[in-house]
Amino acid sequence: MIIKYLDLNAINDSYGQPIIDAANSVIKSGWYLHGSETEAFEREWGDYCNAKFAIGVGNGLDGLKLVLQAWKIMYGWKEGDEVIVPTNTFIATALAVSQVGLKPVFCDVNQEDALICTDENYLQNLVNERTRCVIPVHLYGQIANLQKIYNFAEKFNLQVLEDACQAHGAKYNYKGQRTCVYSFYPGKNLGALGDGGCVTTDNQEVAELVRSLANYGQKTKYVHDYQGFNSRLDEIQAAILRVKLRHLDDDNKRRIEIADFYQNNLPGDKKLNFQNDGSHVYHIYPYITDNRTKLQEFLKENGIETQIHYPIPCHKQKAYSSYSNVNLTNAEYLADHELSLPNSQILTDEQAEYVVKTISKYFVLNDDYVK
Numbered sequence: 001m002i003i004k005y006l007d008l009n010a011i012n013d014s015y016g017q018p019i020i021d022a023a024n025s026v027i028k029s030g031w032y033l034h035g036s037e038t039e040a041f042e043r044e045w046g047d048y049c050n051a052k053f054a055i056g057v058g059n060g061l062d063g064l065k066l067v068l069q070a071w072k073i074m075y076g077w078k079e080g081d082e083v084i085v086p087t088n089t090f091i092a093t094a095l096a097v098s099q100v101g102l103k104p105v106f107c108d109v110n111q112e113d114a115l116i117c118t119d120e121n122y123l124q125n126l127v128n129e130r131t132r133c134v135i136p137v138h139l140y141g142q143i144a145n146l147q148k149i150y151n152f153a154e155k156f157n158l159q160v161l162e163d164a165c166q167a168h169g170a171k172y173n174y175k176g177q178r179t180c181v182y183s184f185y186p187g188k189n190l191g192a193l194g195d196g197g198c199v200t201t202d203n204q205e206v207a208e209l210v211r212s213l214a215n216y217g218q219k220t221k222y223v224h225d226y227q228g229f230n231s232r233l234d235e236i237q238a239a240i241l242r243v244k245l246r247h248l249d250d251d252n253k254r255r256i257e258i259a260d261f262y263q264n265n266l267p268g269d270k271k272l273n274f275q276n277d278g279s280h281v282y283h284i285y286p287y288i289t290d291n292r293t294k295l296q297e298f299l300k301e302n303g304i305e306t307q308i309h310y311p312i313p314c315h316k317q318k319a320y321s322s323y324s325n326v327n328l329t330n331a332e333y334l335a336d337h338e339l340s341l342p343n344s345q346i347l348t349d350e351q352a353e354y355v356v357k358t359i360s361k362y363f364v365l366n367d368d369y370v371k
């Protein structure tokens with residue numbers, strides 16, 4: 001049996017003709033940017049996320065940059081002002097901060113769920129008079145503890161930007177105003193057939209400023225209030241996303257089913273703790289194990305593709321070499337022990353069982369697991 005980590009071809013095939021029809025009708029319409037498909041998708045995505053406003057953008061990184069730039073303008077943040085970022089994330093979260101002239105302050109993650117550390121004493125120690133914002137990343141598809149993060153932010157007068165690029169459709173029970181960024185990179189739970197992203201927010205001023213900044217800083221054509229960016233969700237991607245959005249809840253349900261099966265049946269005593277209240281949509285199923293290299297090799301020999309998210313935390317990347325003396329032990333542990341197993345809406349029961357069986361076999365053969 002061969003199990004790909006993520007079979008995008010098969011996934012997109014599963015939506016059938018409607019995707020092709022959606023793209024075709026845009027091609028034939030002669031209108032490719034800033035049109036009715038993008039507008040309709042923004043409305044539908046905003047509704048789906050319970051957000052007052054949704055602004056389609058070019059990708060997830062742009063979405064993060066645009067919100068930070070908007071806040072920089074709105075609140076008069078200065079170059080080098082600080083933003084707290086969990087180090088166990090895709091590099092985009094940190095790059096967005098750096099690229100708008102702010103400074104990422106890397107923080108550790110919780111040992112039990114790999115999400116941004118919610119120990120208040122720890123977080124408080126990262127705050128100084130230049131701290132402006134905190135970015136919880138809903139890593140692997142699970143919503144971070146929003147109540148704790150927003151309480152902390154309120155106490156120190158910080159903005160909260162949720163990096164929801166892995167958490168499309170994850171349920172949350174926080175009641176206040178939120179600003180979130182999504183990516184529709186092809187491999188995400190809701191993926192385009194190219195690049196795409198969206199900013200959702202309950203704040204009208206943020207919405208208007210992000211929209212303007214994404215469109216060269218203009219609100220009226222050729223009148224530029226800001227030195228903006230060019231960042232657009234195009235009409236073809238928006239039309240395709242509208243088709244796929246109709247299936248997102250079902251797709252997520254299947255991912256959750258498989259992840260629950262893994263969680264309940266995989267051997268090992270180092271598994272992360274996950275909530276099973278719909279707040280985790282398992283963009284990634286992370287398996288924590290000693291001897292990862294050997295297990296990954298064994299799985300490969302047995303036809304199972306895996307990945308690592310992420311092998312190097314941001315603060316240990318060469319791109320952020322000034323942080324190399326910082327130690328963030330939980331994130332570093334995860335970077336050395338995490339192995340992402342295949343999970344998607346098209347994985348069959350048989351395939352998921354084969355993954356579990358193969359890992360169990362590995363432990364029997366290698367005698368390094370005691371139940």
Ligand SMILES: *Cc1c(COP(=O)(O)O)cnc(C)c1O
Pocket residue numbers: 059060061062089090092093137163165166183184185196197
């Ligand atoms: C995918 C991702 C991004 C960036 O999305 P792009 O569309 O590739 O720019 C940002 N943050 C996280 C956590 C992601 O997983």
